[in-house]
Amino acid sequence: MRTSIATVCLSGTLDQKLLAASAAGFDGVEIFEPDLIASPLSPEHIRARAAELGLTLDLYQPFRDFEGVGPELLEQNLRRAEAKFALMNRLGIQTMLLCSNVATARSGDEQLAAAQLRQLGDVAQRFSVRIAYEALAWGRFVDGYETAARIVRLADHPAVGLCLDSFHILSKGHSPEAIETIPADKIFFVQLADAPLLTMDVLSWSRHHRLFPGEGGFDLGTFMAHLIRTGYDGPVSLEIFNDTFRQTDPVATAIDGRRSLRWLEHEAAAALGRGAGGRAARMSISALPGVEPPTDVNYVELRTTALPELRRLLGQLGFRSHGAHRTKPVELWSQGAARVVLGAPDSDRTRPTVAGLGFSVRDPASALRRAEQLFAPPVPRQEATGDERLVGVGSPDGSEVFFGADDGDEPRWVGEFGPRPDSAPELIERVDHINLAQPWQHFDAAVLFYLSVLDLHAEPSVEVAAPVGLVRSQVLRSDDGIIRLALNLVPSGAGDEAILPQHIAFATSDVLALARRARERGFTPLDIPANYYDDIAARYLIEPGLLTELRELNVMYDRDESGEFLHFYTHPIGTVFLEVVERRHGYAGYGALNAPVRLAAQYQHRRAARGEVGA
Structure with missing residues (x-):
């Protein structure tokens, strides 16, 4: 599959954008006209620079x-086009994107539109270039690809074809199935974009909220399968208008885009396998190495300067220390199958408090191959003689993901720490879910990273009100629910006031007993206001004795159609806090209605700790 990216997707100068596209491994780029106009480089210099970087210039747009339009404006438009075709010759670009008219069209007559495209095709032929006609979702008369295809067919000109854009097709709710009726030689170009499923005017949606494939809600795997069945084998290009992408590092953004296309290849291969055959496919695509989702969370690594406080907190919750690693400056605490590795922050780089996640997988080598094909950078583990081999990659926010063999019970690497503590009653069973705070510039990339690398699926995103703004949360999980990752977008502009929604939730079968034992060890839970318990007493029919115990222990409560959810929180230590949860009778959620109360309680605690008035 030939890959391309529009320069509008990336921040920086035109030269920086070309460098980023090349570094990420794209085959070519689309030149967005404002980038060219603002560049001090001549068209000939840009052409030579692209060739030097191994990039083709695939589209001018x-x-x-x-x-x-009427006759007078048509003449002006033809003169304008002639100047652009001459510019394309200087750049060495053979295809121009023509958007359907949104402002000056006086008639929706398809015969008139076809006749005018035919005239444009005659001019284009003199310059040995082509026109790819695209139906914009907000076009005045042409807003659907099937209408555009009819006009191209009526124009019947070798230099006039179509550009198919997934956003313009899927945002309008149009079925992509009819793509298979279009001759491949009339599809001149293909642009791809994903997007969250929003209810808003389509122009604003397009200009500000497009995403890379896999980061939104469109079924692009099926879209690609329809395209491939036509026999199309031209460039598959990313055209993403996104306010965040225009502010972030262009190389990181380009790598994220390249990852999205590799993921999409995999999805398209799966969709082709499910569907009926069509014309002979000419586009070469391949599935990713097959992996099963992880069988469990092997460990969570926390890096913090507040090690004494975390040790004390883990002990209060019933965790036992294995001691320090035999060669590395980290220590291990465990309870049941929940394992927490503690260490001080690295001196040479800044990483999140949740600095690493370990997953047990059936085949670590295959998991690593899949991650590397998705452009995740490998992270070697420093190993001494006799250390268990773990393979890992870096995630977009700088944390690390390691894969270890599924050893059944206890991982072999545990033996690299001190002797296992004496057996004691263990109420915590395993890690239930992990909430990872994501900076604004990494959120969408992190969604795609974990979804594709771990072969998880995304649940609908939610927004939770916090005292410092809305927190957007996206849950990714395995089908069996063993792996649950919640990625939380920190409110923009909140600064130091933001309570980072970054925490580890541990599963137990008796949260009330665990809360009582923790109290006996000196634990003080996050204080939940009395108003909350009055509200749930009104909302749910709760046995009075249970309600009293919930109040006393600061345990929160939720219920769905399947069962009940009981959970409590610790106070934040730095930028991390812990949660203990009990799921009864198949409850599948996360207590979303309780999240605003928790966020407010943490905010109040933080203000009180600083001695602020009115805390």
């Missing part, structure tokens, strides 16, 4: 408001 956009050319707007051409068809459906």
Whole structure:
């Protein structure tokens, strides 16, 4: 599959954008006209620079408001096009994107539009270039790809074809199935974009909220399968208008885009396997190495300067220390199958408090191959003689993901620490879920990273009100629910006031007993206001004795159609806090209705700790 990316996707100068596309391994780029106009480089210099970087220049865009106009404006448009075709010759670009008219069209007559495209095709032929006609979702008369395809067919000109854009098709709710009726030689270009499923005007949705494939809600695997069945084998390009991407490091963004196309290849291969055959496919695509989702969370690594406080807290919750690693400056605490590795922050780089996640997998080598094919950078583990081999990769926010063999019971690497503590009653069973705070510039990339690398699926995102703004949360999970990752977007502009929603939740079968034992060891839970318990007493029919115990222990409560959810929180230690949860009778959620109360309680605790008035 030939990959391309529009320069509008990336921040920086045009030269920086070309460098980023090359570094990420794209085959070519689309030149967005404003990037060219703002560049001090001549068209010839840009052409040579692209060739030097191993990039083809695949498309010049956009050319707007051409068809459906009166004779006088048509002549002006043809003169304007002639100048752009000459510019394309200087750049060495053979295809121009023509958007359907949104402003100046006086008529929706398809015969008139076709006749005018035919005239444009005649001019294009003189310059040995082609026109790819695209139906914009907000076009005045042409807003669907099937209409655009009819006009191209009526134009019947070798230099006039189609550009298919997934956003313009799927945002309007149009089925992509009819793509298979379009001759492959009439599809001149393909642009891809994902997006969250929003209810808003389509122009604003397009201009600000597009995402890379896999980061939104569109079924792009099926879209690609329809395209491949036509026999199309031209460039598959990313055209993403996104306010965040225009502010972030262009190389990191380009790598994220390249990862999205590799993931999409895999999804398209799966969709082709499910569907009926079509014309002979010419596009070469391949599935990713097959992996099963992890069988459990092997460990969570926390890096913090507040090690004494975390040790004390883990002990209060019933964790036992194995002691320090035999060669590394980290220590291990465990209870049941829940394992926490503690260490001080690295001196040479900044990483999140949740600095690493370990997963047990059936085949670590296959998991690593899949991650590397998704452009995740490998992270070697420093190993001494006799250490268990763990393989890992870096995630977008700088944390690390390691894969270890599923050893059944206790992982072999545990033996690298001190002797296992004496047996004691263990009420915590395993890690239930992990909430990872994501900076604004990494959130969408992290969604795609964990979804694709771990072969998880995304649940609908939610927004939770916090005292410092809305916290957007996206849960990724395995089908069996063993792996649950919640990625939380820190409110923009909150600064130091943001309570980072970054925490580890541990599963137990008796949260009330664990809360009582923790109290006996000196534990003080996050204080939940009395108003909360009055509210749940009104909302749910709760046995009075249970309600009294919930109040006393600061345990929160939720219920769904399947069962009940009881959970409590610790106070934050730095930028991490812990949670203990009990799921009864198949409860599948996370207590979303309780999240605003928890966030407010943490905010109050933080203000009180600073001695602020009115805390």
